[in-house]
Amino acid sequence: MKTGIQHLYIPGPTNVPEAVRQAMMVPMQDHRAPDFGDLGLGLFRDLKTLFKTEAGKVMIFPGSGTAAWEAAITNTLNPGDRVLMARHGQFSHLWIEMAKRLGLDVQVVDLAWGAGTPINEFARILGNDRHGEIKAVFVTHNETATGVTSDVALVRRAMDDCFHDALLFVDGVSSIGSIDFRMDEWGVDLAVTGSQKGLMLPPGLGILGVSPKAIAASVSNRMPRAYHDFADMLRMNETGYFPYTPPIGLLHGLRRALDRMMDEGFENVFARHHRLAKGVRAAVQAWGLDMGAEHPSLYSDTVTAIRTPQGVDAREVIKIAYDRYSCSLGSGLGPLAGKVFRIGHLGDLNEGMCMTALSIAELAMAAAGVQVRFGSGVAAAQTVYAEPVARAVQRLHAAE
Amino acid sequence: MKTGIQHLYIPGPTNVPEAVRQAMMVPMQDHRAPDFGDLGLGLFRDLKTLFKTEAGKVMIFPGSGTAAWEAAITNTLNPGDRVLMARHGQFSHLWIEMAKRLGLDVQVVDLAWGAGTPINEFARILGNDRHGEIKAVFVTHNETATGVTSDVALVRRAMDDCFHDALLFVDGVSSIGSIDFRMDEWGVDLAVTGSQKGLMLPPGLGILGVSPKAIAASVSNRMPRAYHDFADMLRMNETGYFPYTPPIGLLHGLRRALDRMMDEGFENVFARHHRLAKGVRAAVQAWGLDMGAEHPSLYSDTVTAIRTPQGVDAREVIKIAYDRYSCSLGSGLGPLAGKVFRIGHLGDLNEGMCMTALSIAELAMAAAGVQVRFGSGVAAAQTVYAEPVARAVQRLHAAE
Amino acid sequence: MKTGIQHLYIPGPTNVPEAVRQAMMVPMQDHRAPDFGDLGLGLFRDLKTLFKTEAGKVMIFPGSGTAAWEAAITNTLNPGDRVLMARHGQFSHLWIEMAKRLGLDVQVVDLAWGAGTPINEFARILGNDRHGEIKAVFVTHNETATGVTSDVALVRRAMDDCFHDALLFVDGVSSIGSIDFRMDEWGVDLAVTGSQKGLMLPPGLGILGVSPKAIAASVSNRMPRAYHDFADMLRMNETGYFPYTPPIGLLHGLRRALDRMMDEGFENVFARHHRLAKGVRAAVQAWGLDMGAEHPSLYSDTVTAIRTPQGVDAREVIKIAYDRYSCSLGSGLGPLAGKVFRIGHLGDLNEGMCMTALSIAELAMAAAGVQVRFGSGVAAAQTVYAEPVARAVQRLHAAE
């Protein structure tokens, strides 16, 4: 019999705000009713603002982020197309696997799990691709498995520097809505996210930003698809409707979630994530533990992977947190299993919640055998959070 | 400013029971938590009971029924495969379109919209297919657009009579959960449904029953797919988990919906649908209007399509019901647009709700110019509903 | 195992709109938080608009309408005070009983159950009360047990005609929020209502309008009370707070309910109730049955009591509606038990809902042995509801 809040600090699904949960509690509706389209039109408009695209479109697929990944590929590439991808964590790995299954010829750059997108290596490969055989470059903006954020703008610059016209695919599942994302400025052609991360919704929506260039590619593309077809979706979306029954509750939830984010201001949402993440990272440093990310420049503002010391199985930490303290922490995936645990710090979050996660992590680590001084991580985070918010935000802007 | 219940009598999404809505209101959860798998295992078990399959598996895809249609095809057929399909309504039409897009060689039998599956014609074609070129037969169990239920068992018999070993695909989106469906007995290989019909949930789940034969076909099949891949799904489902983040809220809702249906008893659910549908049909007869279905043997227990008289646009009826009486009725689709309106009578329903739909339909028809005597349809339904339930159920069983 | 909507057509608690239910789903709050008072201040302001009082105050007590009755008495009258009351239904009867228990000297005018407030008799008694021994006159604006609405303005005129300065108490539990109520214009001193009727909330709030004269009386009054004390309440209410922990969820629900009513417009709310009630009454007439109210001028727009024919126990009608058709109808109370059943038609209501109640009532009456032609009542209501809304509202205004 568990009592109290079931603490949820995985990097998704994230905590759903009350207001959003209420908004989803609608009685069922006719998705073909004359006034239903208004809902869709507003969502498309505001998602474009969030993705920072004016030229592109944003589509909503019933499904998960994985569905949006597949939609991105099957609508714009052809079987046998060569694509450039890097493997540096579980989600970039899974994306590679999908691309292969869908018949692409994947050129993989393998890296340590904890590395970022290999800008220089990508630049070299693209520069050497004189005949433009590479049809697409895939970038994992935020590798959820390792807590690594890569710089998409640098990839774009590398592509531009050698006048490469491949499509640029970006997995923004655990970044969009929490970390600044600039689809048009960065020249992203296909940008994928899901509902259950920064958008603070339950899982069930795959959301996809597509550039005019991607839409053009979808017209002549020959990969079979039906459910995920852009043309059907775009035609129905014109008036705010969908080609098949959409998840009505989630759409209402998305409306409320976007309203909240816009009330806070998207830039303030990003600043808040940065500030809260800084506190978590200060705690990890105080504990004397290593991060999943190789280098501070890669630290993610949405998830922190923490390496347990030699001899301590990170799964034990997670199990104790769950069983004894009603807290879900993220596990290490693939080769990182047992070596890291992760704290998700994205979505509907505040200082108190981060300190909850840290104080439970301390208890669970201690019980699992990590030499950690009680309160040390919490104190480090408090030092960050003690600072008045206004000054913290100013500092962030100054640092840019 | 609308007040009171927004009456919903479309054939899906259907009214979601309170208890199910509450069950979906869970705070977010870790879909990899050690105890999360129990939920999935229970759902798979009970869905198998509902589909009446012991040998097969039932999978749950985040998405719509359309996603499940696509999963069925891409996992078991190959590009260029010949399949046999009939077009006799909007949903059989859309299924044909999807099959073509996915590269199948579709042999279409075109029929009047309102006809059922052409058993004899199918038997003739299959009998002539000496070399087994037809790899799959597609049957729309309940054509939602016309209110027509076809006899799947007869299709199976036709296949067996000529020893045809094509796969049997069945669209049960608006039947499974409301009308008896016998996957094993009828030798169905791929049975598709969605969450938002008889299962009384919001849209967001595509549910797919697959026979051992279909699973075997998926192993050697060569059509590209990733998100919908059976192998990933079946492997994770073994322990009750999913290959990607599932729609957690909907899964909890499904749990509660199945509990309710099992409390009532699946057979009682079907009997109730039959009884309530009979009342609606008595009303249509009292109004002197024609049904969408060509013949009484085809009448659907989940949706009734009603043809408006010459000179009355059915869209007007629907518009008045919506604008003036806060009631959603189903529209005529494709060539039936303006010619029929539909009353959905499936899911969480009782006598009072059917009479609500009928009394509003009378008001809306009258306002749209149909010569209908007020109260006439309601009175005809009342004659059906006046009968004690026990006797009605007995009669149903006697009639079998 | 019941399925579908549980139809609720009792005169309270009434159906709670979705939006109101959602609004009540707030996580708990600190009722002493610095921003909590804004909620209360807004409620008091808008309740004053609903009660049509500028000079008075409206207080909200955690409890039921009965609690507000008691608060009205214990704050303004003294033990042994003579008060004038009429008994013409269960709720006026209960009010008399309470007054007696609280030590008042009640002068009762006994009438047939179905009669209205005896204006002439009251005028006579008040006229004879030369020495002003009668300290208060109690009027049941809408007697819920019989479906009788009395004319409060006429009571005020009778009092004014003889320059009587008794306090005027009005029970508006089943009228305020549904039927026009004019506290200042009618010179009402204490006006009582509850949350679970026209305000469309669950039970739990007793709401009380008090005139300056009533407040003045409360200062010198000597009846013991503490929980219901006006002075504590008014002092805390000044800033929007309460003297003890208020039912926070209900207050948020009240906020949303008032917002909805104000969106519709209070006058439109009243017109809608009148229009819907007219349909119900047309049905009763079509059935050839008698009303609980003695005379058409007394017909209530919120509840209709229907007398079953000799030999038919109204309880049987109610039982069948509940057991077989999942519908709650109101019962006959006190001497009317078994003789009437009641249809509540107030709050969050529309045409379809009234027709639902009527069609189920027909089925239940027939099963209980009433000679009723199926569809006859529904048809009569449809004739009323067929009329475009705009014209109906105009007609109402013309009739005034």
Add this chain to the structure above:
Amino acid sequence: MKTGIQHLYIPGPTNVPEAVRQAMMVPMQDHRAPDFGDLGLGLFRDLKTLFKTEAGKVMIFPGSGTAAWEAAITNTLNPGDRVLMARHGQFSHLWIEMAKRLGLDVQVVDLAWGAGTPINEFARILGNDRHGEIKAVFVTHNETATGVTSDVALVRRAMDDCFHDALLFVDGVSSIGSIDFRMDEWGVDLAVTGSQKGLMLPPGLGILGVSPKAIAASVSNRMPRAYHDFADMLRMNETGYFPYTPPIGLLHGLRRALDRMMDEGFENVFARHHRLAKGVRAAVQAWGLDMGAEHPSLYSDTVTAIRTPQGVDAREVIKIAYDRYSCSLGSGLGPLAGKVFRIGHLGDLNEGMCMTALSIAELAMAAAGVQVRFGSGVAAAQTVYAEPVARAVQRLHAAE
């Protein structure tokens, strides 16, 4: 724009568990339906188990704990009756005020705010009351304002020692449901609680345990009352019904709350409160601050009052916690305003939540000028919470 959980650590209203919130989301119901009484009967049965009374009754009044206080007095005492009470905090103070207003002759023992019930002084006074003029002794089991729990059993012993037959009134508003309470064993005649504390519900119910002796007193008692009358309530409660419309949603919530508590086991609920409170107290000690309670034997397991150092206004701590960290802490009441802040640790609570409250309190205290070392209180609590639960519970039992 606040984000994340709004942390609530006041001593009531407390956090309402999700499951309870869902249970309250019922559509409205007929509170006179034939099956409605089952709900009430089950509640009365399980509340008796919680109050540990077999001989007595437990009644549920729509209202607050204050309403139950009033009901207790008006039903069992007479105007002018002498009663013995102690003032040692805001809630004992308010109870004295109420008793005076209701016409009782209150003999007050005034103590420091932070003291417990003065057992010896009560014993002395009762011993001197040769003629039994004292009709009732009032004890505040848990003084919420100071975090002081008194020993009711000792009061009973003092009464028994001098054979005094006064009624024993106990305010258990912030104890019953969280701290062991033994109505029969302690000979309590009137035991008051509310819904919004240990019972984990929103405010809106006053709950009252009454002994046979108290019921007997209510028969001959002459204080006027109607709404709170025991006789009406007990008669209707016989079959599970209520004399006026009860707060239906709250009753369903109470059902679910009791189910949860019984799943955990009432004794385990108490042990959990003790264990969690111990952690909070360890933190206060680590901070070097004084408690509101005078002596460790008085420490409350449901609320801890913390005295801020000279020169630091506790209101500033509370304001910062609320404004900057979205956390509600309890304020100092009456003479303690500005001198203490309070942490409520009762109801639906776990270790993580206590550490949340403590870590925010540290931040807020530091910002308000308290010399507190970051993490020090959290660390002290962690030392308590690090201990496996089973051992902690054993130790508790050994200590008894």
